[in-house]
Amino acid sequence: xxxxxxxxxxxxxxxxxxxxxxxxxxxxxxxxxxxxxxxxxxxxxxxxxxxxxxxxxxxxxxxxxxxxxxxxxxxxxxxxxxxxxxxxxxxxxxxxxxxxxxxxxxxxxxxxxxx
Amino acid sequence: xxxxxxxxxxxxxxxxxxxxxxxxxxxxxxxxxxxxxxxxxxxxxxxxxxxxxxxxxxxxxxxxxxxxxxxxxxxxxxxxxxxxxxxxxxxxxxxxxxxxxxxxxxxxxxxxxxx
Numbered sequence: 001x002x003x004x005x006x007x008x009x010x011x012x013x014x015x016x017x018x019x020x021x022x023x024x025x026x027x028x029x030x031x032x033x034x035x036x037x038x039x040x041x042x043x044x045x046x047x048x049x050x051x052x053x054x055x056x057x058x059x060x061x062x063x064x065x066x067x068x069x070x071x072x073x074x075x076x077x078x079x080x081x082x083x084x085x086x087x088x089x090x091x092x093x094x095x096x097x098x099x100x101x102x103x104x105x106x107x108x109x110x111x112x113x114x115x
Numbered sequence: 116x117x118x119x120x121x122x123x124x125x126x127x128x129x130x131x132x133x134x135x136x137x138x139x140x141x142x143x144x145x146x147x148x149x150x151x152x153x154x155x156x157x158x159x160x161x162x163x164x165x166x167x168x169x170x171x172x173x174x175x176x177x178x179x180x181x182x183x184x185x186x187x188x189x190x191x192x193x194x195x196x197x198x199x200x201x202x203x204x205x206x207x208x209x210x211x212x213x214x215x216x217x218x219x220x221x222x223x224x225x226x227x228x229x230x
Binding site for chain 1 (some may be wrong): 132157158159160163171173193204206208215216218219220221222223224
């Protein structure tokens with residue numbers, strides 16, 4: 001069965017601090033996809049990244065970076081030099097399907113960046 | 116261009132009444148998804164459409180829930196004989212196709228409150 005765990009329910013940091021959001025997943029498939037979504041106060045989920053199980057390269061996009069480690073079934077997300085606009089709920093998700101995108105979402109981590 | 120829109124933004128209803136929630140996807144997007152976000156269950160996949168057909172209805176929580184899509188565009192999620200546990204934010208998303216590599220774009224959601 002698929003499962004996504006985000007152990008951090010809420011995190012508060014001060015602006016310019018770095019912060020890492022943890023994501024641990026469970027799946028029996030060898031082919032799967034991992035995602036991160038951001039949900040700002042407006043409520044609309046915003047896609048951040050997609051990773052397939054065969055690509056363990058870490059990725060950096062501006063202040064965002066992702067560390068995918070199959071050995072520990074983790075797909076952690078780091079925000080460098082956090083900003084107030086980063087305040088949101090962040091969801092990690094898993095899909096075992098190559099189509100239809102039947103996601104299993106983690107419970108989310110609420111990040112508050114204080115000025 | 117315009118994003119995914121949902122109406123109404125808020126709906127308050129009495130237990131036992133039927134409700135219809137509407138989603139207008141991004142023009143040209145062939146895939147459409149419904150999710151539910153509640154405090155108790157987090158983010159749950161409900162159903163997706165490829166064109167007007169729904170290959171995967173596995174996420175619908177009961178036979179009180181149904182959805183249709185007409186003309187490959189607008190979709191309606193109907194909940195019959197609403198119960199208090201149906202209270203949640205219902206999110207709609209659309210994507211250009213159903214492949215896992217097709218990014219989903221989410222609407223702002225409809226907040227349903229069942230009294």
